[in-house]
Amino acid sequence: MASYDAIVIGGGLVGSAIAYGLAREGLRTALLDEGDVAYRASRGNFGLVWVQSKGDGAPHYQRWTRRSADEWPALAAELLAGTGISVGHERPGGVHLCLDDAEFEERQTRMARMQAEAGNFGFEYRMLDRRELASMLPGLGPAVIGASYTPYDGHTNPLNLLHALHKGFVERRGRYIRNTPVSTARATPDDFRIGTAGGEIAAPKVVLAAGLGNANLAPLFGLTAPVRPQRGQILVTERARRVLPMPTTTIRQTDEGGIMLGDSQEDVGFDTGQKPAVMREIARRAVLSFPWLRDLQIVRAWAALRVMPPDGLPIYNQSERFPGAFTANCHSGVTLAGAHANLLAPMIAAGDLDSSLDLFSARRFDVPAAA
Amino acid sequence: MFRLRPEANAETIAVVVEGRTILVPAGASAAAAVLLAGFSSIRETPVEGNERAPYCMMGVCFDCLAEIDGVPNRQSCMVEARPGMQIRRQIRARKIDPSAQ
Numbered sequence: 001m002a003s004y005d006a007i008v009i010g011g012g013l014v015g016s017a018i019a020y021g022l023a024r025e026g027l028r029t030a031l032l033d034e035g036d037v038a039y040r041a042s043r044g045n046f047g048l049v050w051v052q053s054k055g056d057g058a059p060h061y062q063r064w065t066r067r068s069a070d071e072w073p074a075l076a077a078e079l080l081a082g083t084g085i086s087v088g089h090e091r092p093g094g095v096h097l098c099l100d101d102a103e104f105e106e107r108q109t110r111m112a113r114m115q116a117e118a119g120n121f122g123f124e125y126r127m128l129d130r131r132e133l134a135s136m137l138p139g140l141g142p143a144v145i146g147a148s149y150t151p152y153d154g155h156t157n158p159l160n161l162l163h164a165l166h167k168g169f170v171e172r173r174g175r176y177i178r179n180t181p182v183s184t185a186r187a188t189p190d191d192f193r194i195g196t197a198g199g200e201i202a203a204p205k206v207v208l209a210a211g212l213g214n215a216n217l218a219p220l221f222g223l224t225a226p227v228r229p230q231r232g233q234i235l236v237t238e239r240a241r242r243v244l245p246m247p248t249t250t251i252r253q254t255d256e257g258g259i260m261l262g263d264s265q266e267d268v269g270f271d272t273g274q275k276p277a278v279m280r281e282i283a284r285r286a287v288l289s290f291p292w293l294r295d296l297q298i299v300r301a302w303a304a305l306r307v308m309p310p311d312g313l314p315i316y317n318q319s320e321r322f323p324g325a326f327t328a329n330c331h332s333g334v335t336l337a338g339a340h341a342n343l344l345a346p347m348i349a350a351g352d353l354d355s356s357l358d359l360f361s362a363r364r365f366d367v368p369a370a371a
Numbered sequence: 372m373f374r375l376r377p378e379a380n381a382e383t384i385a386v387v388v389e390g391r392t393i394l395v396p397a398g399a400s401a402a403a404a405v406l407l408a409g410f411s412s413i414r415e416t417p418v419e420g421n422e423r424a425p426y427c428m429m430g431v432c433f434d435c436l437a438e439i440d441g442v443p444n445r446q447s448c449m450v451e452a453r454p455g456m457q458i459r460r461q462i463r464a465r466k467i468d469p470s471a472q
Contacts, residue, residue: 139469238444239417239464257417257464292469297444299433 004030004175006205006348007194009182009217012042013158013333014340015209016165021345022207023172030201031169032194035179039212039229039272042162042333044304046234046262047254048247049089049335051152052096052125056110059117060359061313064339066121069152071338076156082171085164087156088255092246094153095133097144097289104146111148125150138243143288147248155247157255158334165337182210185220190324192221207348208327211307212270222321224362225329229305231266233278235286237296244290251286251293259296261286265306274303306331309362316344316360318353326353327362373406386456401458402428402435402448413437413447417464436461 004027008019011033019031051069055062069091076089098104108127115123126149133147134140170176177196184195192206206221208214214225239257247253250262264278279301287294307329309315314330326348330336347353380396387393388408395404402425405413412422414436425435428448437447437458443465447458 139467240467241464243467243469290469292467292471296467 001193001199002030002201004028004201004203006030006207007032007192007201007203008207008209009194010034010207010209010211010213011166011176011178012038012040012209012211013045013162013165013337014042014211014328014330015207016042016162016169017333017337017340018207018209018328018345018348019174020165020169020172021341022349023169023174024341025346025349027205027349028173028175029169030175030177030203032180032182032196033176033178034181034210034213037181038210039270039305041211041304041307041331043159044232044234044302045158045334046232046252046260047155047158047334048094048249048252049091049154049156049338050094050249050332051335052094052111052148052150053249054332054335055117056114057117058311058313058359059119059121060356062114062118062123063121064314064356064360065332065335066152067343068336068339069154071342072154072156075338075341079161079164079168083164083167085160085167086255087161087164089154089156090255091152091154093149093151094155094247094249095128095137095147095149096249097133097147097251099143099285099288100145107148123150124152136245137290139290139292141288141291153247155252155254156334161334161337165341182217185217187221187319187322187325189322192322192325205324205348205351206326208325209329211329212305214307214327214329218327218362221325221327222319223317223325223327224365225309225315225327226362226365227307227309227315227329229268229270230308230331231264231268231271231303231305232262233264233266233274233282233301233303235261235279235282235298235301237261237293238299240296243292248289250282251289258299259293261293270305272303272305274301307333310365314360315362316353316357317362324351372409375407384452384454386452386454386458388458389460395452397452399452400428400448401437401439401445401450401452401456404452404456404458405435405437405447413458414461415463420463 218225244253319325
């Protein structure tokens with residue numbers, strides 16, 4: 001039986017970032033990737049490294065997201081140096097466009113609240129009026145009345161990120177095992193046996209990073225991961241010379257020139273189909289924001305499923321019943337890649353999640369015991 | 372490099388590929404016109420500027436992108452040639468004029 005220092009279940013962005021970090025810590029790590037039958041949120045996401053909208057009412061999430069965005073430049077540079085793959089990361093700041101007064105006021109209130117919640121950690125933001133915004137973004141539509149801006153936001157090429165993490169992992173002597181769903185799991189503290197089509201493999205640590213698959217896997221390890229799918233649809237235009245100097249929440253120009261238009265939040269179960277009505281609304285808001293988008297051809301469109309915990313915040317846990325087993329679940333595998341590779345993986349390697357992650361425990365979903 | 376199939380439509384129309392007038396069978400695609408004109412490429416890739424020519428001829432590979440009658444990035448294999456059509460090289464990514472509204 002092959003044995004490792006750690007087994008990571010899930011070869012998407014969350015699992016790959018953690019596996020990459022574990023291999024860098026010197027752990028002999030196996031990364032199990034189910035295959036193309038999986039929902040693969042990591043192949044369908046939008047590519048933002050986004051801070052400004054995250055953690056309203058949850059300052060620990062705001063801090064974790066920002067720490068990840070702060071780790072991003074180092075991770076991108078390390079991946080480039082190690083693998084030769086540019087993940088196209090940029091951090092020019094970002095804006096959330098508001099198309100009417102109500103949206104602007106709601107945004108203003110939200111940003112002020114997040115700044116108050118940030119306390120001494122700080123939260124730099126500005127509300128920009130139309131005139132200032134028009135000087136930053138070429139061809140801004142007359143419907144846009146203003147925006148919120150923070151310097152923390154950025155974007156990347158998410159497919160190159162996934163590729164670079166896989167390559168970097170293998171270069172650090174990680175073992176990437178493709179087309180391999182987990183068939184059985186036997187858990188005892190610090191001793192896990194994972195059944196695969198190629199036989200059983202063993203390790204004293206196991207990390208569950210299987211996205212929506214975690215819901216079924218977690219109970220086998222004394223953990224819970226009550227995640228559900230949330231559909232998002234995306235349109236992408238033909239490639240064009242660089243026009244947009246920074247991303248917005250729903251519109252960004254990629255490093256290769258295409259302009260991505262998002263997004264939707266749909267509660268439709270495991271349906272990855274596309275809906276013309278949703279695509280039309282995405283296009284309508286995009287053209288209101290930047291009328292010149294009307295002349296660009298849409299060359300591709302797709303839907304993918306976000307991995308959503310009930311409150312939208314990540315879940316990180318070590319099993320109390322079977323220490324050595326960890327869960328990692330979130331819908332922001334791109335944004336949080338910096339934290340997962342550089343902060344979370346060292347904690348898992350050390351065998352103990354930092355107390356700054358206590359509030360991300362799935363215990364928050366338990367019904368409190370009656371007094 | 373390319374020859375017409377024996378059953379090709381005998382009726383021809385004239386299109387202009389990069390300034391060169393070329394006769395093609397009626398009903399042929401703009402990409403076929405590019406190939407019949409003898410050009411070894413019709414576009415340069417957006418990021419690295421490599422040359423590309425029509426390849427799959429069925430709307431999948433996007434290597435036949437060309438500027439057709441002033442509209443950039445058209446899949447020339449999906450566009451039927453019309454008399455007098457102007458087919459030009461697609462040089463890297465298209466330009467956008469954000470001020471034109």
